[in-house]
Amino acid sequence: MFWLGLFNSKLFWYFIQQTGYVLRGGYFTFKTNYILPFPIPKEIPSDIHNEVENLVKNILSERKISSKKDISNLEKKIDYYIYKLYNFSSNEIDIIEM
Numbered sequence: 001m002f003w004l005g006l007f008n009s010k011l012f013w014y015f016i017q018q019t020g021y022v023l024r025g026g027y028f029t030f031k032t033n034y035i036l037p038f039p040i041p042k043e044i045p046s047d048i049h050n051e052v053e054n055l056v057k058n059i060l061s062e063r064k065i066s067s068k069k070d071i072s073n074l075e076k077k078i079d080y081y082i083y084k085l086y087n088f089s090s091n092e093i094d095i096i097e098m
Helices: 002-006 010-019 048-063 070-084 090-097
Strands: none
Touching: 002 048, 002 070, 010 070, 010 090, 048 070, 070 090
């Protein structure tokens, strides 16, 4: 569940947009060559791992109830923990959030 949160975070999407290959229609290629360079910290603190995992479970639970339910607040919380994991400054976060 943690990996699902990480790979759906704004940070990962920013990385793909900056380094990936765009197909016709604005779709991105998710081949190993484009995903493998994404830097993963060697150690992921258990508190961040657990929080992201719980948030992903909450999102999946909410989606089972209704695919139209607003989950943006849960997604923002995941992004917060991912930024914390990478020790991003507010300036770096602002660049990603643009």
